[in-house]
Amino acid sequence: MSDTTLASKKLPSGAEWTFEAIGQYHEEIARVAANYKLDTYPVQVEMITSEQMMDAYASVGMPVNYHHWSFGKQFLATEKRYKRGQMGLAYEIVINSDPCIAYLMEENTLTMQALVIAHAAYGHNAFFKGNYLFRTWTSPDAIVDYLIFARNYIAQCEQRHGVDAVEELLDSCHALMNVGVDRYKRPPKLSLLKEQARQSERETYLQRQVNELWRTLPARTTEDTKEEAPRFPPEPQENILYFIEKHAPLLEPWQREIVRIVRKVAQYFFPQRQTQVMNEGWASFWHYTLLNTLYDEGLLADSFMMEFLHSHSSVMYQPNYNDPWYNGINPYALGFAMWQDIKRICESPTDEDREWFPDIAGSNWQETFDFAMRNFKDESFIAQFLSPRLMRSFKLFAVQDDDKKNKLFVSAIHEERGYRELRERLSNQYNLGCREPNIQVWSVDFRGDRSLTLRYQPYNRRPLGKSVEEVMKHLARLWGFAVRLETVEPNGSTSLTYECRKEKRRGDAKEKTANN
């Protein structure tokens, strides 16, 4: 295109936005994104106020959600900090749904709105659509409908069974949310219609299943039960909430449904927790690239670029470990730097790059990007693509803290012999398996006291934190009988870490026996 035609259609500038201007920016951004072959869901931009933004914060970023006091707590905390000026609100929230919903805040300037559209509505959007974790674990076309279903269902339960009963149940489920996800198994797709149609069917079916299980209980009469009782569950189960939903003996059908709802929501957020660096880096790379492309085409005013670059660089700021405001590694900074670095490796590789990345050095960067975005999560992305050059520029160093030693120990730094180890350490830091305790359902004593036993497999001798007691109480509430937690010692033996006995059941259990 020639300069003369471009000059005539410069995009509007200035601080104030109008719907028309946003529409124009969106059109240009979408055009450039399509040139870069970004594959996205259709975009839906929604303009909201700061108060609505706080509402959205409080319900974990979702447009609808069921009611719970913890969201109220979140709202109060956000509101207070915002009003005191201790924090700014995020410029955007984007929802992994089809169409992809991006919230823009009315207080933002026109530049920020354009930045957010490029960042969220194209960057994150493409990531949601392409990345294997999101493709596997979330159903963007159904999530909003499902949340509406969940909210209505829980509201109904509150009317029928009382707010307190539902709140207790939700508290317990929330405590187990992190261990309520399938890490390896693909869940079936969500569909609102199916959910509703199947829900009552499932209720009766589930209850029958459970009763079936416990009907075998009194079979002690025969004396020839010398043989080893069959283990239940036959294999350890990683998804504790799922196990509760299917096998907790005393839950009512509506309680099982609520457990299921919490589990589904947890599963929906599971990919987000594992792709923060990649996802934010990806979105930042694209807002940077898309807007720069528009600038090169002559569509953007200089004042626009100044404001944009200022905002961009403050988000990408990475303080050093000894700065007073150091708060860990900034996922935006790391992610953005990594994607920029990959592009550099593709376009102008050094000898070091050729040695470390023989597959991608000199390849087409857009294809490499697409491949990397689709097939990795933080952990594997860092393990695969963090280059020595980047480790040097961030001056990374790994510190080991062993409580058996007097001093901390610098295990690797950004030098030739440290690169591999450093990269592994950083990758581990983003591995949910290392970050969160590995606790699984081990067995149910269904011929005895019906107690449930969990097993904790410590990683690097790390014990469980103090909160374990509270969580186990919640688990006992759901299970209805005694629950135990065993820790596997380094020598292979197990020790009892915590036990929560459940004495007498609540009234509803008695009622049930009376009905029988």
Add this chain to the structure above:
Amino acid sequence: MVRIIDRRFDSKKKSTANRQRFMRRFKRQIRKAVADAIDGRSIRDLDSGEEISIPSKDLSEPSFQHGKEGIWEQVFTGNDRFASGDGIDRPMGGGGSGGGSGASNEGESEDDFVFQLSRDEFLDVFFDDLALPNLVRTELAKLTEYKTQRAGFTSDGVPTNINVVRSLRGAIGRRKALGAPLAARVQEIDEEIETLEQNASAHLDEIAALRDERSRLLIRIEAIPFIDRFDLRYNNRVRIPKPITQAVMFCVMDVSGSMDEQKKATGKRFFMLLYLFLRRNYEHIDVVFIRHHTIAKEVDEDEFFHSRESGGTVVSSALRLMTDIVRDRYPPGAWNVYGAQASDGDNWDNDSPICYDILDKELLALCRYFAYIEITTGEAQNLWRQYEGLTGHHPNFALQRIESLEDIYPVFRELFKKEPA
């Protein structure tokens, strides 16, 4: 094509439900915080919210987490001095999160969770403690009520308020006033023409000129508008605060040694509630604090609730002082006098009949209402027995024994009935 949706005017306060859940969940802590706040507040200060803080351990949301021990690895940025294999004293100098162990994974800090309670929420909790019926709550929580009243006429307003009679009267006046000089001239011309016509042939031109002028004048008179914008008058209504009377409220409290902080706190709520009731009906309220042991004294609010005294109790001293103050400063003709007395019922034996006499013969005649609460869990005391005798022939006297806060409201039931909003 992109879809841009303007959601700014959608329902606000989506989080209200969650906020209420939160309040509900932590009712106990909030009630305690409100009780503390009331102790620190003036009884007239009921129009602001309150900052509530709840220990964060009470509202933690537990989940399985690692403890601090064991081996931890963490990667930091900005290496400026370390080589591989270096040992560092823990905690690491300046390194925000103490060498990579616990700090980041033990999530919540131990600070209290602080949030702001709105005025309505504050009053709600306050009323909850006092077990107020709902109707009463809404009435009390209302801010000053206004009523509209006629106040003559104004020259602008909305069409529905046009006063036709006034407007037309104004129009007629204006037409008369504007037309008067012209009409006078017309009359003059008529007279002139009459004189000239006696000799018509000599004055033909003059007569024609006069007739011409006359018809022009008539046109000008016709041209005066029948009604004009500034003729319009509108009925004027003004909003005035409904209660325009004034009241004085006497808080009388026994501060002898037997009144402990607990009892004083109960008494304080009693006074606060009375104040709220009165504020609903009166625009201006004076509050007089009288405390007494063996001698009564008028004090300010702070001293009233917070300073300690000990010694015996002579209730009559306070009643006498109240009578004097009423006579002196608050003549019942100009002021509605309310009395509220809180005591643990202990009184010097020979004094109770004197109290009876003062109330019976003097004070109750001056008061709109006098309420007595006896804050005690034990037997009724001698003062109570004397006071009981008053209820029969003084409808404006109420008394109540109070064991817990819920017992306060019944004292006001009568009062509330008598003064419907």
